[in-house]
Amino acid sequence: MEAFKQLDAVAMPLPQINVDTDQVVPARYLQKPRSDNFGNYLFRDLRWRADGSENSEFPLNRAEWRHSKIIVAARNFGCGSSREHAVWALFDYGFRVAIAPSYGDIFASNTLKNGFLPVTLAEPVVNATLAYLQAHPGARIQVDLEAQQVVLPDSGPHRFDIAAFARQCLLEGLDEIDYTLTHLAQLQAFERRHAADGY
Numbered sequence: 120m121e122a123f124k125q126l127d128a129v130a131m132p133l134p135q136i137n138v139d140t141d142q143v144v145p146a147r148y149l150q151k152p153r154s155d156n157f158g159n160y161l162f163r164d165l166r167w168r169a170d171g172s173e174n175s176e177f178p179l180n181r182a183e184w185r186h187s188k189i190i191v192a193a194r195n196f197g198c199g200s201s202r203e204h205a206v207w208a209l210f211d212y213g214f215r216v217a218i219a220p221s222y223g224d225i226f227a228s229n230t231l232k233n234g235f236l237p238v239t240l241a242e243p244v245v246n247a248t249l250a251y252l253q254a255h256p257g258a259r260i261q262v263d264l265e266a267q268q269v270v271l272p273d274s275g276p277h278r279f280d281i282a283a284f285a286r287q288c289l290l291e292g293l294d295e296i297d298y299t300l301t302h303l304a305q306l307q308a309f310e311r312r313h314a315a316d317g318y
Contacts, residue, residue: 120234122292123264126215128188130260130272131178132252138192139199140226144208146200157204158212183256191248191260192219197226206233216262218269220245231285234292238262238269238279247273264289 148160166177173180179187190209196219197205206229209217215235220242222230230237251273252258258272264286268276287293
């Protein structure tokens, strides 16, 4: 997993509330192997029309936001079914941070396990930023995980909360298996002691 410390990047606004995981990555792509680039399926049914042409009204298809690394979303982002593929799609496309007033619980948990930072800020702050980003395409946001703060183009810094364990894993680029392996020497010593005791 890639370590995450700081990011200064263009932010894309997604002002719709209740954007669910099926909108992030449609169910028909869930049988694909993880080795696939799930970024190809990100917002597939919102980005593309039935005839295969791009939907020019969707923000990710605009030149100013096509290479964004931060997504600013309205409340309850990532709600719906518990598919980890939604995070894979965001990550594989190039997003590293979401900023929203709230998230689907399982989606938020999946982000942290995949090197993706979900920042929660007050809804009035997020709504003001969404309006600013729409009025100023290409505006940037600074995210500092070490300081646990975000500087928005229209305000800041704003402090955000994150669990200490999740923060440590992101800063060090560790998934749960990697973290367990950092204690390998202690685990092996424990096994040797119990083997000596006849267990």
